[in-house]
Amino acid sequence: AWRMRGLDVPRVGELTRLMTMSAWNLLDDWFESPQIKGALAVDGIIGTWAGPATPGTAYVLMHHEIGDAGLGLSSWGYPRGGMGAVSDALKGSAEEFGAEVRTNAPVERILQKNGRVTGVVLLGGEELEADLVVAATHPRITFLEQLGREELPDEFVGSIERWNSRSGVVKINLALSELPDFTADPGQGDHLGGAIELAHSIDYIEEAFQDARRGEPARRPFSDGVIPTVFDRTLCPEGYHIMSLFTQWVPHEWSQEPHREELEAYANRVIDGYGELAPNLKRSILHRQVLGPYDMEQDLGLIGGNIFHGELSAEQLFHMRPAPGYADYRTPIRGLYQASSATHAGGGVCAIPAYNCVREIRRDRRRARLKERLTLRNRG
CATH class of the missing domain: 3.50.50.60 (FAD/NAD(P)-binding domain)
Structure with a gap:
C-alpha cells in the first residue's frame, strides 16, 4: 500500500516518526532558538490535552500547518467580519441551492x-x-x-x-481602548496583526500542562493571541480593538463545573504575562470575557471543551x-x-x-x- 502511494522505505520511516514523536523532539531536530521552538510548539498542542513532550504531538503540529489561506501552505487568515461571517456565507450559499x-x-x-x-x-x-x-x-x-x-x-x-474529549482550554476575549505596545517592538504596525504568543520556550509550555495534569490551573499559562481588528475594522468601533486569547491549561475536569473564581484568577495570570511584555495592556482593557471548558460544553456543545x-x-x-x-x-x-x-x-x-x-x-x-x-x- 505504501508503494502504491509512492513512499519508499526511508519515507515510510519518516512518516512513522512523524506520527509517533513529540513536537518537542521534532522541533529539536530543526531549530536551536528556545523562542522559535516555543512559538512553533503552540501548533502541536493547541486545543489538545497533551504537552509538547507527549508522543504524537508532532502530528498535531503538522495538522495545523496544512492549511492555505491564500498565501501558500501553512498560511492563516482572518475572515472579514469574524467567524460569524463564515457561518453567514455558508448559510447564504445553502439558501441559494434551495435549503x-x-x-x-x-x-x-x-x-x-x-x-x-x-x-x-x-x-x-x-x-x-x-x-x-x-x-x-x-x-x-x-x-x-x-x-x-x-x-x-x-x-x-x-x-x-x-x-x-479532554481539553483544559480557556478562551479570553478582551475589548481594548488601544493596541498593546510591546517593549520588544514598540509602536503600532502590521506586526500586531500576526500571532502573539505567550510561550517563552517549550519548557514554559510543558510546565503549564504538567500543572493541569496534577489537577491545578497553570501557574504560567501559555496563550495563542491575535488582534484581528488590526486588519478588520468591521469588528468594533473606530479607536478600539479586540484581542482574542486561546489559552491553556486548566484541569480537564473543569468541564464539569464552572470554577468561576478560579477562572478569573487564571485569566489574571494570562494578562499579567502579556503585561510583562506590553506594559500598557492591563490599563487598556475595557471589558473581558472568560470562557472555560464548562462554558464551552454547556453553551456550545463542545464536550469537555474540546x-x-x-x-x-x-x-x-x-x-x-x-x-x-x-x-x-x-x-x-x-x-x-x-x-x-x-x-x-x-x-x-x-x-x-x-x-x-x-x-x-x-x-x-x-x-x-x-x-x-x-x-x-x-x-x-
Whole structure:
C-alpha cells in the first residue's frame, strides 16, 4: 500500500516518526532558538490535552500547518467580519441551492426504524421526516443522547463512550481602548496583526500542562493571541480593538463545573504575562470575557471543551475517527451520516469532513439507483 502511494522505505520511516514523536523532539531536530521552538510548539498542542513532550504531538503540529489561506501552505487568515461571517456565507450559499436554514431549533432525538433513519424531533416536539440526516455534532451527543444506546451495536457504543474529549482550554476575549505596545517592538504596525504568543520556550509550555495534569490551573499559562481588528475594522468601533486569547491549561475536569473564581484568577495570570511584555495592556482593557471548558460544553456543545470534538491523539486519528469501521462518514443507522470535527480530517475550520461526507452520500445514492435498475431489469 505504501508503494502504491509512492513512499519508499526511508519515507515510510519518516512518516512513522512523524506520527509517533513529540513536537518537542521534532522541533529539536530543526531549530536551536528556545523562542522559535516555543512559538512553533503552540501548533502541536493547541486545543489538545497533551504537552509538547507527549508522543504524537508532532502530528498535531503538522495538522495545523496544512492549511492555505491564500498565501501558500501553512498560511492563516482572518475572515472579514469574524467567524460569524463564515457561518453567514455558508448559510447564504445553502439558501441559494434551495435549503431552508433554521436556527434556535436544536435536535432532541434522531428517529430511526429497523436500522434506517426516518427523521428528527426538535426540542419542543416538532417532528421532521427525512430519509437522509447528516449530524455535525459531537459523537457523544449524536450517538449517546440523540439516539439510544439500545439502537446501536454494543461495540460501537463502547467506542463512543471511550472517545477522549479532554481539553483544559480557556478562551479570553478582551475589548481594548488601544493596541498593546510591546517593549520588544514598540509602536503600532502590521506586526500586531500576526500571532502573539505567550510561550517563552517549550519548557514554559510543558510546565503549564504538567500543572493541569496534577489537577491545578497553570501557574504560567501559555496563550495563542491575535488582534484581528488590526486588519478588520468591521469588528468594533473606530479607536478600539479586540484581542482574542486561546489559552491553556486548566484541569480537564473543569468541564464539569464552572470554577468561576478560579477562572478569573487564571485569566489574571494570562494578562499579567502579556503585561510583562506590553506594559500598557492591563490599563487598556475595557471589558473581558472568560470562557472555560464548562462554558464551552454547556453553551456550545463542545464536550469537555474540546474544539476538535475529540482529541487529535494517535489512537483517535484516521480509521479510528470516531470509531473503527465508521471512519467513512457513515454510521450504524442507514441514511444517517456524520460530518463533525470528530471525523477524519477534523479539527480546524477546513470543511474537509463535510466535503468527504457528501462524496460518500452521492456514492451511496448512485449505488442505490443502480441496484434499483438492476432489480427492475431482473423482474423484466
